[in-house]
Amino acid sequence: MVKIAPSILSADFARLGEEIKEVEQGGADWIHIDVMDGHFVPNLTIGPLVVKAVRPHTNLTLDVHLMIENADMYIPEFAKSGADIITVHQEACVHLHRTIYHIKNQGVKAAVSLNPATPVGTLEHVLEDIDMVLLMSVNPGFGGQKFIPEVVRKVTQLKTMLEERGLGDKVEIQIDGGINAETAPLVTKAGATCLVAGNAVFGQADRARAIEDIKQACRL
Ligand code: DX5
Ligand code: ZN
Numbered sequence: 001m002v003k004i005a006p007s008i009l010s011a012d013f014a015r016l017g018e019e020i021k022e023v024e025q026g027g028a029d030w031i032h033i034d035v036m037d038g039h040f041v042p043n044l045t046i047g048p049l050v051v052k053a054v055r056p057h058t059n060l061t062l063d064v065h066l067m068i069e070n071a072d073m074y075i076p077e078f079a080k081s082g083a084d085i086i087t088v089h090q091e092a093c094v095h096l097h098r099t100i101y102h103i104k105n106q107g108v109k110a111a112v113s114l115n116p117a118t119p120v121g122t123l124e125h126v127l128e129d130i131d132m133v134l135l136m137s138v139n140p141g142f143g144g145q146k147f148i149p150e151v152v153r154k155v156t157q158l159k160t161m162l163e164e165r166g167l168g169d170k171v172e173i174q175i176d177g178g179i180n181a182e183t184a185p186l187v188t189k190a191g192a193t194c195l196v197a198g199n200a201v202f203g204q205a206d207r208a209r210a211i212e213d214i215k216q217a218c219r220l
Pocket of ligand 1: 007009010032034065138139140141142143144145176177178179196197198199200
């Protein structure tokens with residue numbers, strides 16, 4: 001069944017511990033943490049201190065999405081702070097293979113993200129080395145944006161590439177941006193295994209219901 005990773009970007013930062021407990025009890029599978037540096041993306045969010053503060057409040061996988069330049073410099077600190085999986089952007093890493101192993105050497109799972117305009121073929125030579133590919137379905141930087149449907153074709157292409165290499169069960173396909181009960185089934189039918197949802201979960205009064213609505217829509 002598809003995993004749901006609520007993005008805390010749309011949570012109430014003044015009540016973060018309680019917000020995370022609420023989605024954990026409501027059926028969330030992972031907690032997605034969006035890290036932005038004001039350079040790679042036009043927004044600033046949070047750093048390792050927040051990951052560390054959140055860690056004792058949940059046993060769920062902390063899925064840390066780095067939308068930053070110079071990721072190598074910060075990876076050890078995010079790992080020490082309690083990240084279980086660290087995602088870097090292909091577009092922000094000159095030596096992507098080295099960065100992937102830098103993450104894995106910290107004992108953390110490694111993932112690579114692609115912006116909407118970046119072809120999946122750019123990951124052809126690192127697919128064996130990673131635990132997850134994150135396909136962005138919005139241009140990264142902000143929550144609450146509109147889903148870009150072209151990502152569905154990228155999911156199909158990526159799934160084929162993975163299956164050709166016998167990696168179909170090993171590498172997660174995560175989608176991030178504009179996911180809700182309407183858009184979720186489009187990507188899960190194509191092969192996505194984990195969905196990030198910010199506004200569609202934390203923007204709703206009943207978070208458990210919101211998570212169940214997305215999961216239910218993917219079952220139909
Ligand atoms: C966008 C972030 C997303 C964002 C998703 O740059 O990477 O994780 O929080 O938010 P929604 O689900 O509201 O599009
Ligand atoms: Zn994200």
